[in-house]
Amino acid sequence: MSQFFTQYFNFDVMGEHFGEVFVGFLQNLLVFAVAAVLALTWGLVLALLRQLPGKKLMPIRFVTIAYIDFFRAVPILIIILMISGGVPFLSFLPQEVRIPHWFGRPDPFWYGVAALVIVYGAFTAEVYRAGIEAVPKGQMEAARSLGMSHFQAMRHVVVPQGVTKIPAPMLNELISLLKDTTLISVIALSESVLVSREVLSERLNSSSLTLTAIFFVIIILPLARVVDKLIARQQLKITRGSHLEVA
């Protein structure tokens, strides 16, 4: 029992390596920031493609649905390994795309971001879809009858109403995205888990992992409370019957 505590709660080890682990954690936050913006955008694009009307656009809908299903099913760790192990061999791509060093970040950073965006794009697309499909059909019909195109109706009427319904589930996806940035450690990006494991091999003590866990808890706990608040507010709106009001 005491061995468990010295192994995971050695405050000397935590203190000595605080700086390195913190720098690693900033790396996680940076990956998260870039991947979150791109995944939210990509997810919306996918959701819109999935909602395209008419028979002619069936193939696009089909491909989009196949994409979303596939990348929700495959473990993200495999995607990360496949991208970092495969993309460098795609000789038809220019060198700076195969082994990207954009903005002074090493290639594992970008391989990781790419994997997270590909997978979380699929997840966020489903959240957007839930929001879009929760907007009453009459809204689309009314907009179309006013002479708007499908795209205009989506842009000005449906999506703005849809997104007001989904902040809570979307925030959950983002929390999960933040945690999954640690998976990029397998391709040797010096983020917090990799750094802690290095400390572990050097000091033969796991307290640096506990420290990393604490960093994540500090960032994520407030977000979880925000999710609760958002859900409560949404609930209130519904019971007041005000959910039909146009934003």
Added chain:
Amino acid sequence: MRKTRLTALFAVLLLSVVAIGCGGGSDSTTGGGSETSAGEGGEPLTVGSDIPYPPFEQGKSGNYTGFDVELMEAIAEKIGRTAEFQDTSFETIFRDVAQGKFEAVISAATITPEREKEVAFSDPYYLSEQAILVKEGSEIGGLDELEGKTVAAQQGTTGLELGKEKANAGELRPYPEGPDAINALKAGTVEAVIIDQPVAQNAVEEEGGVEIAESVPTEESYGIALAKDDTELLKEINKSLAEVIEDGSYKTIYNKWFHKEPPKQFLG
């Protein structure tokens, strides 16, 4: 309605907990069963190793092979027990053996003063060299020419230490497993890998496309690690290792995996 659903949910949860509990229980009994079935060779000797790390350890679960594996099997046989291997990750391997998760570690582990604070080491069984592995036709000639380059090594290894201390690399990437680092070299995302010489040699022979730019002697040797208080097993292992060297089976295993003669001190 709501209440019955909740009750049902609770029941399902409870059932799954019970099921998991049972699973764990039956698991441990089967474990005990295999122990007694191996009774003729005494209790099995549990050995931790980070697999794969060819040619030291390789192969699939239940059928591991490699220099370390065969040597350990020979040593265990002398003691009168059967070696039973467990694949584990290198960075936690010394902690785990110190805590008794397995009795011994043979995993191309260099004997270092830091590690000796945590665990006990047997007599050396292998003299190590580090290799600078590069892509075929690379202009990098050795350790001195790694300045500013992107260099890979395996996490927690002496290769990584060497890189930190002497390479002055632009970026030093610690990969979780050695083969990952070699793959990164082949993919061109890193320019050199610092890794144990035989592992590099194996990569050159088996996979191609890479070559050894320089072999760096490190005055280091590998040992079998044990928990500090396990002095009796340490004595047995040292005695058996000496016997294995004496009767020439060390030489046979060495020849098989490294295709050359062992250094003088390991000749019987």
